[in-house]
Amino acid sequence: MTEKRALLLVGSPRGIEKSTSGRLGGHLLDTLKARGFGTEQVHVHAAVRSPDALESALAAAAAADLVILSLPLYVDSFPAPVIAFLENVAERRTGAGRAGLFLLIQCGFPESEQNATALAIAERFAAEVGWRWLGGLALGGVETYGGSAHEVLEQIGKALAEGKPAPDLAAKKAMPAWLYRAGGNIMWRRMAKQNGVAGKLRARPYED
Amino acid sequence: MNAVVLDGSRNEQGQGIVTVLTAALAQAGYATEVIALREKTIAPCKGCFGCWMHTPGECVIDDEGRQVARAVARCDLLVYFTPVTFGGVSSGLKKAVDRLIPNISPFFARVRGETHHQKRYAHCPSLIGLGTLPQPDRQAETLFKTLVEHNALNFRSPRTAAAVVALDRPDDIEAIARGLVEAVTQ
Ligand SMILES: Cc1cc2nc3c(=O)[nH]c(=O)nc-3n(C[C@H](O)[C@H](O)[C@H](O)COP(=O)(O)O)c2cc1C
Numbered sequence: 001m002t003e004k005r006a007l008l009l010v011g012s013p014r015g016i017e018k019s020t021s022g023r024l025g026g027h028l029l030d031t032l033k034a035r036g037f038g039t040e041q042v043h044v045h046a047a048v049r050s051p052d053a054l055e056s057a058l059a060a061a062a063a064a065d066l067v068i069l070s071l072p073l074y075v076d077s078f079p080a081p082v083i084a085f086l087e088n089v090a091e092r093r094t095g096a097g098r099a100g101l102f103l104l105i106q107c108g109f110p111e112s113e114q115n116a117t118a119l120a121i122a123e124r125f126a127a128e129v130g131w132r133w134l135g136g137l138a139l140g141g142v143e144t145y146g147g148s149a150h151e152v153l154e155q156i157g158k159a160l161a162e163g164k165p166a167p168d169l170a171a172k173k174a175m176p177a178w179l180y181r182a183g184g185n186i187m188w189r190r191m192a193k194q195n196g197v198a199g200k201l202r203a204r205p206y207e208d
Numbered sequence: 209m210n211a212v213v214l215d216g217s218r219n220e221q222g223q224g225i226v227t228v229l230t231a232a233l234a235q236a237g238y239a240t241e242v243i244a245l246r247e248k249t250i251a252p253c254k255g256c257f258g259c260w261m262h263t264p265g266e267c268v269i270d271d272e273g274r275q276v277a278r279a280v281a282r283c284d285l286l287v288y289f290t291p292v293t294f295g296g297v298s299s300g301l302k303k304a305v306d307r308l309i310p311n312i313s314p315f316f317a318r319v320r321g322e323t324h325h326q327k328r329y330a331h332c333p334s335l336i337g338l339g340t341l342p343q344p345d346r347q348a349e350t351l352f353k354t355l356v357e358h359n360a361l362n363f364r365s366p367r368t369a370a371a372v373v374a375l376d377r378p379d380d381i382e383a384i385a386r387g388l389v390e391a392v393t394q
Contacts, residue, residue, distance in 0.1 A: 084299035206281035
């Protein structure tokens, strides 16, 4: 039996190591590795910066049985370089009829439902390029989950390793939305103070 | 009143549609600036939040993305023009849209029961989304409209409308353009 291959595409500009997308995606990839998958990680922003990197990322996608796309929600959809990469996949019909796609998406707002449009876009992409849609996990206000996101990812990893679509799960939140907003606003003020711009947070540089 | 059209198409094939839209806008009293994003150097957003926490209101990347954000902050109506891509917007448009977050405030607010951001500028532009598809496609069209509606919440646009032109039905373009402009002006 040949080894199954899982490819993690990290779609955050902050890179594989420093982003939440990279960390959570890495955790899911580890659960697949523990179940015998051969694994590979690609930073999408780096892949679309040069023709060579793009070719090798597309080749990795073409060889994968399972593609995990892990990214932050950017203005209700994917960061621009991720869309650019997917446009390339669609143009070349990379991995058509072979790869399965799982979307791991997380956003800054506390409501995980805010990822719904982006999830639908990923499912539509899969249908257009002929990848099997394996579902997604949407998280909101990701810092608030603690360990519960990891537990959910382990259950998902188990299903994906068995070749099944991911169960439709939600991670448990540690805090209500109003508290998250209040805490977030305090955090922004504190950060601005540290940066020496406390009085300038509401600046309007482009006002007429 | 003035409008800014962010043209996210890959080539000049959509020019005819932009011209029809600009004419409909002119009739409603708008002066329109069309920005062909394919000709602009706009690096992708770095996700650093420097536009909120280091140089509030301006992106830390000094390229044409800043000029686009400036034009958008000052207009009354923002228009997305884009090939509908997997039901969403194209990378050609999105590279500019990701760079628009300096125009909103970092502070959270509750808007229609959900978390969004407070305004940075008292006056936010309305938002029109005009997508193109090779032929009619109900699912992609619905998805595109939903996306534009959500973007309008995030950018605190007072009014919003979206529509899709099927390129195999050029006769519909004028009515669609007029409908969009009416929807945000009435
Ligand atoms: C340009 C930009 C746009 C964003 N748009 C949204 C959004 O529409 N909704 C949301 O909840 N969070 C939004 N966020 C917040 C990110 O999704 C959030 O910070 C995420 O956790 C970053 O993950 P990463 O560390 O993997 O990059 C946006 C962030 C940036 C920089």
